[in-house]
Amino acid sequence: MSKKTEQIFDTKVVTANMLLGGNVVYMATGSSWDEKLANALIIKNDDALTRLNKVAQEAVTSGIVVGPYAIAVKIGFAGPQPLSKREQIRATGPTIRADYSEQAVPNV
């Protein structure tokens, strides 16, 4: 891969919803799926993206997740942060009331 391509590649992570619970998850190490964006595998180039998309498709086929796709993130002190408002809200839950958010009600 040329240096130029690496420079214009937006850092990404792969996200999906769990089939059974519907909850938002991110692909983490060892092809696992994690509710915490901070644990997501960071994708830095096209090869990695292709590879992880393939792993994600397998997870759909085997009935673990639904509708996986890659989202653009920037890497800050607190780990990856989604660029779009939509993905920020997906990551942290509805902004309506603190007690409605994903974090406030752990998936039991």
Added chain:
Amino acid sequence: MYRYDEFDHTIVQERVDQFRDQVSRRVSGELTEEEFRPLRLMNGLYLQLHAYMLRVAIPYGTLSSKQIRMLAHIARRYDRGYGHFTTRQNIQYNWPKLEDVPDLLADLASVEMHAIQTSGNCIRNVTADAYAGVADDELEDSRIYAEIIRQWSTLHPEFSFLPRKFKIAVSGAPTDRAAVRFHDIGLQMRQNIRGEVGFEVLVGGGQGRTPIIAETIRDFLPKQDLLSYLEAILRVYNMLGRRDNIYKARIKILVKETGRDKFAALVEEEWNRIRGGALDLHKDEINRIRSYFAPPLYELTPEPDTDYQIARRADRDFDRWCASNVVSNKQPGYGIVNISLKPAGMAPGDATADQMDVLADLAETYSFDELRVTHKQNIVLGHVRLVGLHALWQQLDAAGLATANIGLASDIIACPGLDYCNLANARSIPVAQRISERFANPDQLARIGALRINISGCINACGHHHVGDIGILGVDRRGEEFYQITLGGDPTENVAIGEVIGPAFSYDDVVDAVETIIATYETIRTIDETFAQTWRRVGVTPFKEKLYGPARH
């Protein structure tokens, strides 16, 4: 209220069993996601941003206490303790888990409820005037016909795969509280010169990305022909509606492209072929359904309502609530009570499980065991004796349900928007929350007077922004939330589609913009002029100048 017959029970129970089987086949891998998705949607189960969302049908918005108690139970057991009442008079749950949904549906079925036809390209939940059966201006209870249409359209094999979803609304009163002109089919009850009651049939209305006001294709349709005529309309649409382009697939586009007269002629032609057959509605059948909606056993000699008058004089808050939330019932001594689900700073249309239980108890005690969900996302108790009103209000107040703002600036319609919805561009609910906080002072609300503020999080217009006095539409600008404002929309018989006023506002600025519009209206209105009247008189310029500065020439 309508009670299920054996046939209804069987259909619903079979669907629950079927879905249970489909879920287990999906989990075992026997069904792929592509195969399962349409089956899930046929049962009202969507996948949204954070979780699955289940939309439960509430036919024409009417519920018994037992049913809303079950809705509370479902919120507690399978969700996060609350539900969201929608502009389709339905309820949505935002957090069910797929694995729980079959049990959830079985619980719903035990109170004659389901989620069938709340998604997909079929005839959706039929809506009606929330004041049906109690309004003093109606010709007949529109729910009788909404129920007849519900039975005809439920699992109608010919209309299960229409070009697009299909929505029907019925109004029995000249004052249109059901927005019939913004439905695929609107039925407006009318009397002909012989004094018979029938329907004016309007077709091709809708909001969404192409807002269109429905056009009348028949001035008067006798009741007995209701179903054959609807069947004829649906047949023409099913044959000719566009399936090549999702944005052009609604009947409104077909009516527009074909032309009203030609479309009406096609319907009449089909109707003439099928009328007088099995779909004819006989008087006996109408009367059978009518009996389910018979007025309750009102006290015919109402006690003098002096207590109520004294309470209004003594308690300013109660008086204010009566003025905004209670309207007269056609039965003397009774009122129609609107319960606002829009307290300042809260999500419009949300109710907690505890509040739903309170509503069930109060409906049982004060309103013959019956509630209605309005398309404005509030709740109505239709038959409340004025003598009991003060006691009812105190109990509502204790449950956080006595906000006195029906029809006022903080009675905002808002769709779920980007906090939940997969299709959203921008958040709706937090904008509504901020506006209702800004206009929380009851004196200020009363001074401003009636005002419709409607917010949608995207062009699909579930928050009815096209028909707000002030409409707010969320748009996406490079991943940022912006809001386009329209003015002058009207969903009633005075029907109008709002006009875009100028460039969109940021999330931070949109509430100030709304405040500027309201302040401008207050300055330029004449006494007793509604927003719509002021708008029609002065047009866009004064509002534009205040928002964007004077136009440069």
